[in-house]
Amino acid sequence: MRKLTTMTALALLMASSASAIADGAPSLKDKPVAAPTPDWDIAFGGYVASDYMFRGISQSAHWPSGSAYTELRYNIQPTIQLYSGISIESIDYPNRAASETDFYFGVRPTFDKLALDFGGWYYWYPGGRTFNGQSIGLTGFGSPNPNCTNGFYGFNDSCNVYESDLSFWEVYGKATYAFTDTFTLGGNVFYDPSWLNTGADGTYASVTAKYVLPGAWFPSKDIGAFLSGEFGHYWFGRTNAFYGNTVFPGQANGIQLPEYNTWNVGVSFTYKVFTLDLRYVDTDLSKSNCDVLTSDHTATPSLSNVSSINPSGLGSNWCGATFVAKLSFDLTANTNLK
Numbered sequence: 001m002r003k004l005t006t007m008t009a010l011a012l013l014m015a016s017s018a019s020a021i022a023d024g025a026p027s028l029k030d031k032p033v034a035a036p037t038p039d040w041d042i043a044f045g046g047y048v049a050s051d052y053m054f055r056g057i058s059q060s061a062h063w064p065s066g067s068a069y070t071e072l073r074y075n076i077q078p079t080i081q082l083y084s085g086i087s088i089e090s091i092d093y094p095n096r097a098a099s100e101t102d103f104y105f106g107v108r109p110t111f112d113k114l115a116l117d118f119g120g121w122y123y124w125y126p127g128g129r130t131f132n133g134q135s136i137g138l139t140g141f142g143s144p145n146p147n148c149t150n151g152f153y154g155f156n157d158s159c160n161v162y163e164s165d166l167s168f169w170e171v172y173g174k175a176t177y178a179f180t181d182t183f184t185l186g187g188n189v190f191y192d193p194s195w196l197n198t199g200a201d202g203t204y205a206s207v208t209a210k211y212v213l214p215g216a217w218f219p220s221k222d223i224g225a226f227l228s229g230e231f232g233h234y235w236f237g238r239t240n241a242f243y244g245n246t247v248f249p250g251q252a253n254g255i256q257l258p259e260y261n262t263w264n265v266g267v268s269f270t271y272k273v274f275t276l277d278l279r280y281v282d283t284d285l286s287k288s289n290c291d292v293l294t295s296d297h298t299a300t301p302s303l304s305n306v307s308s309i310n311p312s313g314l315g316s317n318w319c320g321a322t323f324v325a326k327l328s329f330d331l332t333a334n335t336n337l338k
Contacts, residue, residue, distance in 0.1 A: 037078045038334045043085075044070040045273075047328035052089055055204060055234060056262025056283035057290070058318040059100065061092035061298055073332075081108040083119075091125075094297040095162040098127035106172075117174040121190075124167045131162035133297050159312055160295040163242060166196045182212040188232075199240030200257045206232030222272050229265035247311035255309040258289040260319075273336060277326045287315030294318050 106119020
C-alpha cells in the first residue's frame with residue numbers, strides 16, 4: 001500500500017541591510033515586495049505505473065496500476081502547514097476489493113533545513129468478500145477450493161484465506177534534513193494496531209536518501225533529475241484466529257507474521273509538473289513467507305514452502321525483485337492554476 005504525501009515549499013524573507021541602501025543602492029521601496037504565503041492551497045495529481053509496490057510488496061499482482069489524489073492545505077504560518085487528503089489506487093487483492101481508498105491528515109512543521117510530518121492514515125478497501133481460495137489437495141494443485149479443505153497431504157486448514165474487510169489505520173512520523181541544496185536524508189516510522197485487519201500490529205521504519213543531479217547536465221531549466229533510495233524494516237505481531245491453522249500445534253488461535261527488510265533505489269526525471277520514476281524494489285522475504293503476508297490468489301505450491309505458519313506449501317512472487325516504471329503529475333492551485 002503506497003502512501004501519497006507531499007512537502008510544500010516554504011518562502012523565507014530576507015531583509016536588506018542598511019549598508020545596501022547606502023552608496024546609491026536601491027531603497028526598499030524601489031524593490032518588489034515578496035508575495036505572502038497563501039493561507040489555503042489545493043494539491044492534486046496522479047500516476048500510472050507498471051506495478052503498485054507498497055513497502056516492497058505488490059498490491060496489484062504485478063499488473064499495471066493507476067492512482068489519483070487531492071489534498072487540502074492550510075498554512076497556519078509559513079513554517080507550519082495543516083493538510084488533509086484522499087487518494088485512490090487500483091489494486092488486485094485476493095478478496096477482490098474494488099480499490100484502495102486512503103484518507104489522511106496531518107501537520108508539517110519546518111525548522112530551517114529540518115522538515116517534519118506527523119499524521120494519520122486510514123486504508124479503506126471497499127467491495128471485498130471473504131476469500132477461501134488457493135488450496136492443494138483433491139481438487140488439484142493450486143486450484144480454487146471454496147471450502148478450504150483437503151489440504152496438503154490430507155491436512156485441513158491449509159489454503160490461503162483473506163478477510164472481506166481489510167481496512168485499517170496507522171499513525172506516522174517523518175523527518176527530512178537537507179544537508180545541502182542537493183542532498184537530503186530522512187527517516188520514517190509508521191504504526192498500525194491491526195495490519196490489514198489481521199489483528200497483528202505492525203511497525204514500519206525506514207531511512208531515505210535523495211540526491212539532486214546538477215541542473216547544468218540538462219538542456220532546459222524545466223528538466224531535472226534526482227537519485228533516491230530507501231531501506232526499511234517491518235515488524236509484525238500475531239494475527240487473530242481467522243488466519244490460524246490446526247495443522248501445527250499452537251497455531252489455531254493465530255500465527256506470528258514474519259518480519260522483513262525491504263529496499264528500493266531509482267532515478268527520477270522531472271519536467272515541469274511531470275515525473276518519470278524508474279525504480280528497483282526488493283525484499284528478503286521467501287516465497288513461503290510472502291504467501292503468508294499476501295494470501296496470493298496466484299500462488300503456486302511447493303513442498304519446500306511448507307512451514308508452521310504456511311501449511312499449504314503455497315509460494316508467492318509478489319515480494320521478489322521488481323522493476324517499476326511510474327509516470328506521475330503533481331499540481332497545486334496557487335502555483336499551477338493562476
